[in-house]
Amino acid sequence: xxxxxxxxxxxxxxxxxxxxxxxxxxxxxxxxxxxxxxxxxxxxxxxxxxxxxxxxxxxxxxxxxxxxxxxxxxxxxxxxxxxxxxxxxxxxxxxxxxxxxxxxxxxxxxxxxxxxxxxxxxxxxxxxxxxxxxxxxxxxxxxxxxxxxxxxxxxxxxxxxxxxxxxxxxxxxxxxxxxxxxxxxxxxxxxxxxxxxxxxxxxxxxxxxxxxxxxxxxxxxxxxxxxxxxxxxxxxxxxxxxxxxxxxxxxxxxxxxx
Numbered sequence: 001x002x003x004x005x006x007x008x009x010x011x012x013x014x015x016x017x018x019x020x021x022x023x024x025x026x027x028x029x030x031x032x033x034x035x036x037x038x039x040x041x042x043x044x045x046x047x048x049x050x051x052x053x054x055x056x057x058x059x060x061x062x063x064x065x066x067x068x069x070x071x072x073x074x075x076x077x078x079x080x081x082x083x084x085x086x087x088x089x090x091x092x093x094x095x096x097x098x099x100x101x102x103x104x105x106x107x108x109x110x111x112x113x114x115x116x117x118x119x120x121x122x123x124x125x126x127x128x129x130x131x132x133x134x135x136x137x138x139x140x141x142x143x144x145x146x147x148x149x150x151x152x153x154x155x156x157x158x159x160x161x162x163x164x165x166x167x168x169x170x171x172x173x174x175x176x177x178x179x180x181x182x183x184x185x186x187x188x189x190x191x192x193x194x195x196x197x198x199x200x201x202x203x204x205x206x207x208x209x210x211x212x213x214x215x216x217x218x219x220x221x222x223x224x225x226x227x228x229x230x231x232x233x234x235x236x237x238x239x240x241x242x243x244x245x246x247x248x249x250x251x252x253x254x255x256x257x258x
Contacts, residue, residue, distance in 0.1 A: 039119035040067050040105055043126050050161045056253035063096060063133045065126075068107045096129040098136040103129045113179050120159075120172035121179040124198065127155035134256065146215040148188040149197050150256060152180060153210035156201020157255035160246055163202075170242035173202060177237035192232040193218055199227065203249025204242065210256035 044065045051062045072090050079097035093109045096102070103126065113121040131151030135142065140150075156176075159168060177195035184191030197218065200208050207225045208214035217223065221232075227240055 036107055036111060036114045036119075036122065037068065039114065039122040040107065040110075040126065043119075043123040044103075044105075046123075046162060046166065047127060047130055047158055050158065050252065053161075054252045056251075056257070057134075060137045061101065063101050063103050063130065065103045065105060067105050069104055071106050071108060094125060094129065096132040096136075098133070101133070103133075113182075117175040117179045118172070120168060120175045123159055123166070123168075124155050124176040124179055127158040128152055130158055131155055134252075138257070140212065144187045145189040145193075145219055146212060149193055149215045149218060150210055150212065152189070152194050153197035153201040153215070154252070154256060156198040157203075157210055157250065157252050158201075160202040160249050161252060163246065173199065173204075173242050174237045174240070177231075177240075181235070181237060189219065190232075191235065192228065195231050195237050196223070196225075196228045199240075199242070200248075201255060203246030204244060205248060209248075209250065212256070 044067065048062050052058045071092055074090055079095075079099055092106070094106050095104055097104065105126070110122055110125060113125060128151045131154030132147075134140075134154055135147060135150065140147070159166065159176075162168075176198050180194035180198055181191035184194055188194065189197075196205070197208075197210070197215070199205055200214075201210055205225060205227070207223060208218060218228075223229075230240055231237065
Protein backbone atom coordinates (compact mmCIF):
# COMPACT_ATOMS: atom_id res chain seq x y z
CA UNK A 1 0.00 0.00 0.00
CA UNK A 2 1.43 3.38 -0.97
CA UNK A 3 1.82 5.44 2.17
CA UNK A 4 1.32 8.82 0.51
CA UNK A 5 -2.10 8.13 -0.95
CA UNK A 6 -5.35 8.63 0.98
CA UNK A 7 -8.20 6.12 0.92
CA UNK A 8 -11.73 7.29 0.40
CA UNK A 9 -15.34 6.26 0.19
CA UNK A 10 -16.07 7.97 -3.11
CA UNK A 11 -14.07 8.73 -6.23
CA UNK A 12 -12.00 11.76 -5.16
CA UNK A 13 -9.06 12.04 -2.74
CA UNK A 14 -7.74 14.38 -0.06
CA UNK A 15 -5.92 15.06 3.45
CA UNK A 16 -5.21 17.16 6.83
CA UNK A 17 -4.81 16.94 10.89
CA UNK A 18 -6.40 17.07 14.49
CA UNK A 19 -6.72 14.93 17.61
CA UNK A 20 -9.77 13.26 19.15
CA UNK A 21 -9.25 12.32 22.81
CA UNK A 22 -9.80 8.84 24.21
CA UNK A 23 -12.90 8.16 26.28
CA UNK A 24 -13.53 6.48 29.59
CA UNK A 25 -15.49 3.20 29.74
CA UNK A 26 -18.50 5.04 31.21
CA UNK A 27 -19.02 7.17 28.11
CA UNK A 28 -22.34 6.79 26.32
CA UNK A 29 -22.61 6.81 22.52
CA UNK A 30 -26.00 7.98 21.23
CA UNK A 31 -26.79 6.55 17.79
CA UNK A 32 -29.83 8.73 17.20
CA UNK A 33 -27.92 12.02 17.21
CA UNK A 34 -30.01 15.06 16.33
CA UNK A 35 -27.50 16.60 13.91
CA UNK A 36 -24.92 15.47 11.41
CA UNK A 37 -22.14 17.07 13.43
CA UNK A 38 -23.20 15.26 16.60
CA UNK A 39 -23.44 11.99 14.69
CA UNK A 40 -19.88 12.34 13.41
CA UNK A 41 -18.58 13.09 16.91
CA UNK A 42 -20.60 10.32 18.59
CA UNK A 43 -19.52 7.59 16.20
CA UNK A 44 -15.92 8.78 16.11
CA UNK A 45 -15.79 8.52 19.90
CA UNK A 46 -17.52 5.15 19.81
CA UNK A 47 -14.95 3.63 17.47
CA UNK A 48 -11.99 4.91 19.49
CA UNK A 49 -13.51 3.43 22.66
CA UNK A 50 -14.00 0.00 21.11
CA UNK A 51 -10.53 0.19 19.60
CA UNK A 52 -9.09 0.12 23.10
CA UNK A 53 -11.09 -2.99 23.98
CA UNK A 54 -9.50 -5.09 21.21
CA UNK A 55 -6.21 -6.57 22.49
CA UNK A 56 -4.63 -6.63 19.03
CA UNK A 57 -5.61 -3.07 18.19
CA UNK A 58 -4.92 -1.22 21.42
CA UNK A 59 -1.17 -1.53 20.85
CA UNK A 60 -1.58 0.90 17.93
CA UNK A 61 -2.62 4.53 18.06
CA UNK A 62 -6.07 4.94 16.52
CA UNK A 63 -6.36 7.46 13.72
CA UNK A 64 -7.04 11.05 14.64
CA UNK A 65 -10.13 12.70 13.21
CA UNK A 66 -10.89 16.13 11.85
CA UNK A 67 -14.64 16.22 12.20
CA UNK A 68 -15.42 18.88 9.62
CA UNK A 69 -13.35 20.37 6.81
CA UNK A 70 -14.48 21.80 3.50
CA UNK A 71 -14.09 19.93 0.23
CA UNK A 72 -11.95 22.78 -1.16
CA UNK A 73 -9.62 22.96 1.87
CA UNK A 74 -6.07 23.06 0.54
CA UNK A 75 -3.52 20.53 1.76
CA UNK A 76 0.15 21.10 1.03
CA UNK A 77 2.24 18.00 1.70
CA UNK A 78 1.10 14.92 3.59
CA UNK A 79 -1.26 12.98 1.37
CA UNK A 80 -1.55 13.82 -2.30
CA UNK A 81 -3.83 12.54 -5.01
CA UNK A 82 -3.18 11.82 -8.66
CA UNK A 83 -6.85 11.89 -9.59
CA UNK A 84 -7.90 12.30 -13.21
CA UNK A 85 -4.35 12.89 -14.35
CA UNK A 86 -3.66 15.83 -12.04
CA UNK A 87 -2.11 16.27 -8.61
CA UNK A 88 -4.85 17.45 -6.26
CA UNK A 89 -4.19 19.71 -3.28
CA UNK A 90 -7.78 20.11 -2.15
CA UNK A 91 -9.38 17.76 0.37
CA UNK A 92 -12.24 16.69 -1.89
CA UNK A 93 -14.14 14.30 0.39
CA UNK A 94 -14.09 12.08 3.46
CA UNK A 95 -11.02 9.82 3.56
CA UNK A 96 -8.16 8.27 5.52
CA UNK A 97 -4.57 9.45 4.98
CA UNK A 98 -2.06 6.82 6.17
CA UNK A 99 0.98 9.11 6.16
CA UNK A 100 -0.43 11.33 8.90
CA UNK A 101 -2.80 8.68 10.32
CA UNK A 102 -5.80 10.95 9.98
CA UNK A 103 -9.42 10.65 8.90
CA UNK A 104 -10.79 13.80 7.29
CA UNK A 105 -14.54 14.25 7.48
CA UNK A 106 -16.21 16.50 4.90
CA UNK A 107 -19.69 16.94 6.29
CA UNK A 108 -21.04 18.70 3.21
CA UNK A 109 -20.31 15.48 1.31
CA UNK A 110 -22.06 13.35 3.94
CA UNK A 111 -25.19 15.47 4.15
CA UNK A 112 -27.09 13.44 1.49
CA UNK A 113 -26.28 10.18 3.32
CA UNK A 114 -27.50 11.68 6.60
CA UNK A 115 -30.64 13.11 5.03
CA UNK A 116 -31.71 9.91 3.31
CA UNK A 117 -30.30 7.15 5.57
CA UNK A 118 -29.89 8.69 8.99
CA UNK A 119 -27.03 8.67 11.49
CA UNK A 120 -26.29 4.97 10.96
CA UNK A 121 -25.05 5.78 7.46
CA UNK A 122 -22.62 8.33 8.92
CA UNK A 123 -21.34 5.61 11.24
CA UNK A 124 -20.85 3.36 8.23
CA UNK A 125 -18.81 5.98 6.38
CA UNK A 126 -16.51 6.73 9.33
CA UNK A 127 -16.06 3.04 10.16
CA UNK A 128 -15.17 2.36 6.52
CA UNK A 129 -12.25 4.78 6.85
CA UNK A 130 -11.17 3.04 10.05
CA UNK A 131 -11.14 -0.13 7.97
CA UNK A 132 -8.50 1.44 5.73
CA UNK A 133 -6.47 2.27 8.81
CA UNK A 134 -6.60 -1.39 9.86
CA UNK A 135 -5.29 -2.41 6.46
CA UNK A 136 -2.43 0.06 6.88
CA UNK A 137 -1.27 -0.95 10.36
CA UNK A 138 -1.37 -4.64 9.44
CA UNK A 139 0.54 -3.92 6.22
CA UNK A 140 -2.09 -5.35 3.88
CA UNK A 141 -1.63 -4.71 0.17
CA UNK A 142 -4.20 -2.33 -1.27
CA UNK A 143 -5.94 -3.89 -4.27
CA UNK A 144 -9.28 -2.80 -5.68
CA UNK A 145 -11.99 -3.88 -5.21
CA UNK A 146 -10.94 -6.36 -2.48
CA UNK A 147 -9.57 -3.73 -0.12
CA UNK A 148 -12.63 -1.51 -0.49
CA UNK A 149 -14.98 -4.42 0.15
CA UNK A 150 -12.90 -5.36 3.18
CA UNK A 151 -13.17 -1.80 4.53
CA UNK A 152 -16.95 -2.08 4.16
CA UNK A 153 -16.93 -5.42 5.96
CA UNK A 154 -14.81 -3.97 8.75
CA UNK A 155 -17.29 -1.12 9.13
CA UNK A 156 -19.91 -3.75 9.92
CA UNK A 157 -17.56 -5.49 12.36
CA UNK A 158 -16.70 -2.22 14.11
CA UNK A 159 -20.31 -1.15 14.51
CA UNK A 160 -21.37 -4.65 15.41
CA UNK A 161 -19.34 -4.51 18.62
CA UNK A 162 -21.78 -2.05 20.16
CA UNK A 163 -25.08 -2.72 18.43
CA UNK A 164 -26.96 -2.57 21.72
CA UNK A 165 -25.32 0.57 23.13
CA UNK A 166 -25.72 2.28 19.77
CA UNK A 167 -29.29 1.08 19.51
CA UNK A 168 -28.58 -0.13 15.99
CA UNK A 169 -31.61 -1.99 14.67
CA UNK A 170 -32.25 -4.17 11.65
CA UNK A 171 -33.56 -1.06 9.91
CA UNK A 172 -30.25 0.71 10.65
CA UNK A 173 -28.39 -2.19 9.03
CA UNK A 174 -30.61 -1.82 6.00
CA UNK A 175 -29.86 1.91 5.96
CA UNK A 176 -26.13 1.20 5.97
CA UNK A 177 -26.57 -1.37 3.24
CA UNK A 178 -28.58 1.09 1.16
CA UNK A 179 -25.83 3.66 1.63
CA UNK A 180 -23.41 1.05 0.30
CA UNK A 181 -25.73 0.40 -2.65
CA UNK A 182 -25.75 4.05 -3.58
CA UNK A 183 -21.97 4.11 -4.13
CA UNK A 184 -21.31 0.77 -5.82
CA UNK A 185 -18.62 0.91 -8.51
CA UNK A 186 -16.04 -1.18 -10.33
CA UNK A 187 -13.29 0.00 -7.97
CA UNK A 188 -15.31 -0.42 -4.75
CA UNK A 189 -17.49 -3.42 -5.58
CA UNK A 190 -21.10 -3.67 -6.72
CA UNK A 191 -23.94 -2.37 -4.59
CA UNK A 192 -24.95 -5.93 -3.68
CA UNK A 193 -21.40 -6.85 -2.69
CA UNK A 194 -20.99 -3.75 -0.54
CA UNK A 195 -24.32 -4.29 1.20
CA UNK A 196 -23.55 -7.94 1.84
CA UNK A 197 -20.14 -7.30 3.42
CA UNK A 198 -21.68 -4.81 5.86
CA UNK A 199 -24.13 -7.58 6.74
CA UNK A 200 -21.27 -10.10 7.05
CA UNK A 201 -19.14 -7.82 9.22
CA UNK A 202 -22.10 -7.30 11.50
CA UNK A 203 -22.00 -11.05 12.23
CA UNK A 204 -24.95 -12.25 10.20
CA UNK A 205 -23.32 -14.15 7.34
CA UNK A 206 -22.81 -17.90 7.79
CA UNK A 207 -20.41 -17.96 4.86
CA UNK A 208 -17.75 -15.22 5.00
CA UNK A 209 -15.67 -13.10 7.37
CA UNK A 210 -13.76 -9.93 6.48
CA UNK A 211 -10.61 -11.82 5.48
CA UNK A 212 -8.90 -11.02 2.19
CA UNK A 213 -9.59 -14.56 1.01
CA UNK A 214 -13.30 -14.12 1.55
CA UNK A 215 -13.28 -10.70 -0.12
CA UNK A 216 -11.82 -12.30 -3.24
CA UNK A 217 -14.52 -14.95 -3.08
CA UNK A 218 -17.20 -12.30 -2.86
CA UNK A 219 -15.73 -10.21 -5.67
CA UNK A 220 -15.82 -13.31 -7.86
CA UNK A 221 -19.51 -13.82 -7.06
CA UNK A 222 -18.92 -17.20 -5.44
CA UNK A 223 -21.34 -16.71 -2.55
CA UNK A 224 -24.10 -19.22 -1.86
CA UNK A 225 -25.92 -17.34 0.89
CA UNK A 226 -29.54 -16.71 -0.23
CA UNK A 227 -29.31 -13.21 1.27
CA UNK A 228 -26.56 -12.27 -1.16
CA UNK A 229 -28.50 -13.72 -4.07
CA UNK A 230 -31.53 -11.66 -3.08
CA UNK A 231 -29.45 -8.50 -2.82
CA UNK A 232 -27.93 -9.15 -6.24
CA UNK A 233 -31.28 -9.81 -7.90
CA UNK A 234 -33.40 -7.00 -6.47
CA UNK A 235 -30.78 -4.21 -6.35
CA UNK A 236 -32.03 -3.13 -2.94
CA UNK A 237 -31.62 -4.10 0.70
CA UNK A 238 -35.36 -3.82 1.27
CA UNK A 239 -37.04 -7.13 1.90
CA UNK A 240 -33.97 -8.80 3.39
CA UNK A 241 -34.77 -10.31 6.80
CA UNK A 242 -32.22 -8.98 9.27
CA UNK A 243 -34.13 -9.78 12.45
CA UNK A 244 -31.73 -12.38 13.74
CA UNK A 245 -28.86 -12.47 16.26
CA UNK A 246 -25.26 -11.60 15.41
CA UNK A 247 -24.35 -15.29 15.49
CA UNK A 248 -21.06 -14.92 13.61
CA UNK A 249 -19.84 -11.62 15.10
CA UNK A 250 -16.11 -11.58 15.87
CA UNK A 251 -13.83 -9.01 17.47
CA UNK A 252 -12.73 -6.18 15.19
CA UNK A 253 -9.31 -7.70 14.58
CA UNK A 254 -10.67 -11.26 14.59
CA UNK A 255 -13.03 -10.43 11.74
CA UNK A 256 -10.21 -10.10 9.21
CA UNK A 257 -7.07 -11.68 10.70
CA UNK A 258 -6.84 -15.40 9.95
